[in-house]
Amino acid sequence: MHRPGAHEFLLALLEAMEDLPPDFSRRFVEILKKEDVDRPQAIRQLFEDFGGE
Amino acid sequence: MRAFRGVPGEMTVDFGQGESIAVYGDNGTGKSTIADALEWYFTGEIELLNHEGRQHAVRYVGGDDGEVTSVEVFTNGSLGGKVVFPDERSAEAYHAMGRETFLLRGRTLADFINKTKTEKWKALVEILGLDAIESLREDLQRVRNELRKESKAAEEQVQSYRRAIGPAGEAVTHETLLANLQQICGMLNVDPPQSLDQVVDPSWLTAAVGASVAGSEPSERERFLTEFKTLNTPALDASTLEGWNALVTSERAQLLPRASLVREAKRLFETRSIDGRCPLCGQSVDGRQLARRIESALVDMMEASRELERFREPLAQGVEELAAAYKKRESLYTRAPAMGLELPPVPSPPRSALHASIEALAPLDIKAIAGYLSELGKWDRAASKVSRAASPTGPSTRDTQLVMLAAICQQVRNWRMAEQKAARALRASTLADRVFERYQAKQKEDLAGLLKQISGRVAHIYARLHPDEDLAAVSIEPWTAKGVELAIEFHGSRQRPPHGVLSESHLNSLAIALFLAMAEEFNEQLGFLLLDDVINSFDVEHRGRLAELLADEFSDWQLIVLTHDQQFFEHLCRRAPSWRKLEFTSWSYLSGPRTARYATSGILAAARDRLESGDVHGAAAKARRGLEELLQEVCEALRAPLPFRRGQANDKREMAELFKGVRRTLKERAKGLLESIEPLLKNLEADVGATLNVEIHGGGHRSAASEVAVALKRIEALDGQWSCPQCRTRVWHRGTPEAARCKCGQTAFPPIPVGQ
Numbered sequence: 001m002h003r004p005g006a007h008e009f010l011l012a013l014l015e016a017m018e019d020l021p022p023d024f025s026r027r028f029v030e031i032l033k034k035e036d037v038d039r040p041q042a043i044r045q046l047f048e049d050f051g052g053e
Numbered sequence: 054m055r056a057f058r059g060v061p062g063e064m065t066v067d068f069g070q071g072e073s074i075a076v077y078g079d080n081g082t083g084k085s086t087i088a089d090a091l092e093w094y095f096t097g098e099i100e101l102l103n104h105e106g107r108q109h110a111v112r113y114v115g116g117d118d119g120e121v122t123s124v125e126v127f128t129n130g131s132l133g134g135k136v137v138f139p140d141e142r143s144a145e146a147y148h149a150m151g152r153e154t155f156l157l158r159g160r161t162l163a164d165f166i167n168k169t170k171t172e173k174w175k176a177l178v179e180i181l182g183l184d185a186i187e188s189l190r191e192d193l194q195r196v197r198n199e200l201r202k203e204s205k206a207a208e209e210q211v212q213s214y215r216r217a218i219g220p221a222g223e224a225v226t227h228e229t230l231l232a233n234l235q236q237i238c239g240m241l242n243v244d245p246p247q248s249l250d251q252v253v254d255p256s257w258l259t260a261a262v263g264a265s266v267a268g269s270e271p272s273e274r275e276r277f278l279t280e281f282k283t284l285n286t287p288a289l290d291a292s293t294l295e296g297w298n299a300l301v302t303s304e305r306a307q308l309l310p311r312a313s314l315v316r317e318a319k320r321l322f323e324t325r326s327i328d329g330r331c332p333l334c335g336q337s338v339d340g341r342q343l344a345r346r347i348e349s350a351l352v353d354m355m356e357a358s359r360e361l362e363r364f365r366e367p368l369a370q371g372v373e374e375l376a377a378a379y380k381k382r383e384s385l386y387t388r389a390p391a392m393g394l395e396l397p398p399v400p401s402p403p404r405s406a407l408h409a410s411i412e413a414l415a416p417l418d419i420k421a422i423a424g425y426l427s428e429l430g431k432w433d434r435a436a437s438k439v440s441r442a443a444s445p446t447g448p449s450t451r452d453t454q455l456v457m458l459a460a461i462c463q464q465v466r467n468w469r470m471a472e473q474k475a476a477r478a479l480r481a482s483t484l485a486d487r488v489f490e491r492y493q494a495k496q497k498e499d500l501a502g503l504l505k506q507i508s509g510r511v512a513h514i515y516a517r518l519h520p521d522e523d524l525a526a527v528s529i530e531p532w533t534a535k536g537v538e539l540a541i542e543f544h545g546s547r548q549r550p551p552h553g554v555l556s557e558s559h560l561n562s563l564a565i566a567l568f569l570a571m572a573e574e575f576n577e578q579l580g581f582l583l584l585d586d587v588i589n590s591f592d593v594e595h596r597g598r599l600a601e602l603l604a605d606e607f608s609d610w611q612l613i614v615l616t617h618d619q620q621f622f623e624h625l626c627r628r629a630p631s632w633r634k635l636e637f638t639s640w641s642y643l644s645g646p647r648t649a650r651y652a653t654s655g656i657l658a659a660a661r662d663r664l665e666s667g668d669v670h671g672a673a674a675k676a677r678r679g680l681e682e683l684l685q686e687v688c689e690a691l692r693a694p695l696p697f698r699r700g701q702a703n704d705k706r707e708m709a710e711l712f713k714g715v716r717r718t719l720k721e722r723a724k725g726l727l728e729s730i731e732p733l734l735k736n737l738e739a740d741v742g743a744t745l746n747v748e749i750h751g752g753g754h755r756s757a758a759s760e761v762a763v764a765l766k767r768i769e770a771l772d773g774q775w776s777c778p779q780c781r782t783r784v785w786h787r788g789t790p791e792a793a794r795c796k797c798g799q800t801a802f803p804p805i806p807v808g809q
Contacts, residue, residue: 009186
């Protein structure tokens with residue numbers, strides 16, 4: 001049986017969530033794909049970017 | 054493993070063809086290096102080091118800078134490969150493998166059993182292999198908390214600005230503030246703003262005030278008061294006055310009224326002969342003398358006339374100025390009452406007297422003129438004083454009000470910007486809240502579903518470990534407003550948390566059951582499980598049951614069980630006789646972990662490799678280690694009589710003791726062999742002292758490559774004494790220490806004399 005990792009878990013979550021800003025999900029998933037990135041900082045920036053719109 | 058953790062050189066662990074293995078070793082002998090290597094290879098990190106920020110400790114601490122740290126895994130499938138430090142693999146390279154459950158450590162169990170609720174939760178997700186999802190949840194939670202805090206701070210800032218702008222610290226509304234601003238603008242003749250957003254734009258105030266200033270006129274009173282600033286008391290040039298007076302009182306000037314008579318006389322003299330008599334009075338005169346007198350008088354008159362004209366013009370101008378000055382002051386005096394001012398009467402100028410004197414070529418009254426000017430000066434000063442008193446001091450009221458308007462606009466700007474910032478922060482915080490809450494809810498739902506799925510299996514495994522206890526199911530339930538907790542069906546009742554009814558060893562069993570059930574249910578790629586010291590809380594009986602469980606129910610898996618517990622190791626050896634066994638006997642800084650399996654040939658080959666690559670120091674170290682390994686192997690295989698040592702201290706014997714043990718054995722059982730190899734042994738002892746030991750202990754002497762090469766050759770010669778040249782196995786491969794043979798039987802110990 002398949003057990004999802006963080007990436008798939010997040011993707012499933014975001015797909016199920018309605019009313020998210022356009023492009024939010026794609027950018028969030030991109031963060032998980034990146035290496036050598038300060039993940040909390042990148043996630044925070046994401047929320048701030050979309051909060052500013 | 055090479056230069057990895059506590060392994061200085063290279064260490065190979067042979068798992069056979071996917072067979073299970075029980076690894077035994079005291080604490081500190083390096084057996085967990087196996088778990089570290091596999092964790093690093095399959096997940097890209099060693100979690101314990103990662104938590105402590107010591108990922109660099111993946112490298113052997115005593116390694117040279119140039120030494121490459123690596124772990125290589127060999128499999129019969131596609132999972133094998135090599136990872137080199139620093140690990141530059143992309144996460145995707147091990148992403149799928151790292152998601153599977155394969156490693157359970159004793160310290161994770163300890164966290165599950167003993168730590169705080171948060172740490173227990175973390176241990177649970179680690180046991181279940183959900184660390185990555187939990188790690189992202191932690192990041193989300195951290196971000197959510199930060200954004201909440203910032204949103205709150207931004208809102209407080211808004212309220213602070215709002216109170217600052219309101220009357221007496223009271224909060225003011227947008228509507229009230231806009232109305233106030235419009236009113237102030239109306240009073241200042243400035244176009245009022247239509248919205249607060251207009252006020253926020255700094256260019257609005259500049260434009261509005263600029264327009265109002267350009268169109269505004271000073272008031273009548275302001276203009277009237279300005280006139281006083283232009284008052285200048287006139288002054289007449291004293292030299293002109295004095296020159297005039299001197300001229301008009303001179304003899305030459307006395308002739309001026311008779312100028313026409315003198316001119317007529319001159320004309321007569323020029324047209325008629327006078328014959329010694331005056332043509333007018335008939336008296337006897339000298340004609341020539343009379344003519345000279347007439348000519349002289351005429352010249353004087355003309356000069357006086359020119360001088361007179363030179364003075365008359367400035368005098369007339371001065372008189373006019375006096376008249377104008379009087380007229381201006383008289384006007385101010387007349388209008389002053391209408392402006393609410395009271396001025397003294399303006400002194401009248403002696404204008405007619407001056408005119409009369411000038412017309413009559415009479416001297417002017419200089420004293421009277423000076424007195425008048427003095428009076429006029431006094432009037433001017435008095436009038437200026439009155440006007441200054443009536444003028445506003447400093448900037449005008451309008452200026453002051455404009456400054457206040459600008460200050461209010463700035464406050465509005467700060468407030469509105471703070472409001473915009475707070476709105477952004479709130480939106481970000483709300484979005485983070487939504488995502489985090491949904492994430493956490495989904496995580497709980499998924500975990501609950503997952504536990505439901507494996508609950509039966511967990512109960513079964515648990516029952517194998519505790520057959521007399523009735524643990525029917527395991528599930529997850531909400532616990533307080535935020536958290537979740539593990540719950541068990543225990544003797545027919547639901548217990549949450551299980552820590553309330555289960556002892557430490559029972560919790561230990563529950564965690565192992567969860568781990569094994571998870572792996573069984575979800576592992577797709579990894580067919581091995583690694584348990585590193587997981588029975589710390591078990592008594593002897595339960596250790597036996599775990600060994601039995603692993604041997605019976607996980608025979609399809611490749612199990613790697615590391616333990617420092619000798620009884621558990623023996624249990625495993627008995628219950629699973631087909632498993633491989635490996636014992637770690639000791640660890641030292643220079644040699645690293647040492648196992649009960651001798652590896653002389655491998656070490657000597659490594660020494661040879663280093664020598665060929667120019668690493669003389671490394672070759673000497675390896676050669677010494679190879680000799681030590683060989684002598685230990687010989688001593689153990691031939692049961693050399695060595696002094697008794699407590700515990701594992703046999704691994705720490707001095708080289709001299711090992712040489713002595715070999716000599717005593719050969720002297721008793723193979724004297725001929727001893728005699729033949731005695732020169733070799735002596736040379737090797739010398740090599741250890743002169744060539745190999747110096748290198749090991751970092752002395753000042755550095756061996757030459759040739760010296761190490763010779764020493765290595767001697768060690769290989771000694772090694773050859775104990776191997777069959779036909780089958781390459783040791784002479785003690787089978788038989789007893791007293792009568793042993795190699796695998797093919799061609800070589801024996803004690804050596805068979807030639808011809809027998």
